[in-house]
Amino acid sequence: MVTINLANWNAFLDCLDGLLYTPEVQSMRRLPHHPGVNCYEHSVFVAYVAFRIGRRYGLDYRACARGGLLHDLYLYDCRDASAHPGNQCLDHPEFALRNAAALTALSQKERNIIQSHMWPLAVHLPRSREAWAVSSADKICATLEVLGVWKRLRMRAVLAA
Numbered sequence: 001m002v003t004i005n006l007a008n009w010n011a012f013l014d015c016l017d018g019l020l021y022t023p024e025v026q027s028m029r030r031l032p033h034h035p036g037v038n039c040y041e042h043s044v045f046v047a048y049v050a051f052r053i054g055r056r057y058g059l060d061y062r063a064c065a066r067g068g069l070l071h072d073l074y075l076y077d078c079r080d081a082s083a084h085p086g087n088q089c090l091d092h093p094e095f096a097l098r099n100a101a102a103l104t105a106l107s108q109k110e111r112n113i114i115q116s117h118m119w120p121l122a123v124h125l126p127r128s129r130e131a132w133a134v135s136s137a138d139k140i141c142a143t144l145e146v147l148g149v150w151k152r153l154r155m156r157a158v159l160a161a
């Protein structure tokens, strides 16, 4: 199981270079995501797990952390059908990409991480190992959130603070 310590947390924050504290990212705290979990908690959880996968397997872990943090930056209430034109699965990565690109300069790899994170329910195929890492982290974290495991993890106190 992925754990957290000060060295890992500081290395993770270095990768994000202040993005965590931007109003746009912080505003995800107000948006529901999975039951009992807001979009900010989910995004930081995914970013941290992807970062750890990236470090463990020698990937571009900065892209994993940044792509993970921004992958769901769609910034609307997903329960409000009027907030987006079609299918949430297909829509929200495109909104997230638009918002993320307005917030920071994204590499092509980071753009693909965001666009493909819902694969296989996505138009875009993950084109890097980092994109696969974030897509996998997203599914792992979503499963832990839906099962209620996330609420019992000690690392939640740090990640969701």
Ligand SMILES: [Fe+2]
Pocket: 071, 072, 092, 093, 117, 118
């Ligand atoms: Fe998503």
Ligand SMILES: [Fe+2]
Pocket: 042, 046, 071, 072, 138
């Ligand atoms: Fe997600």
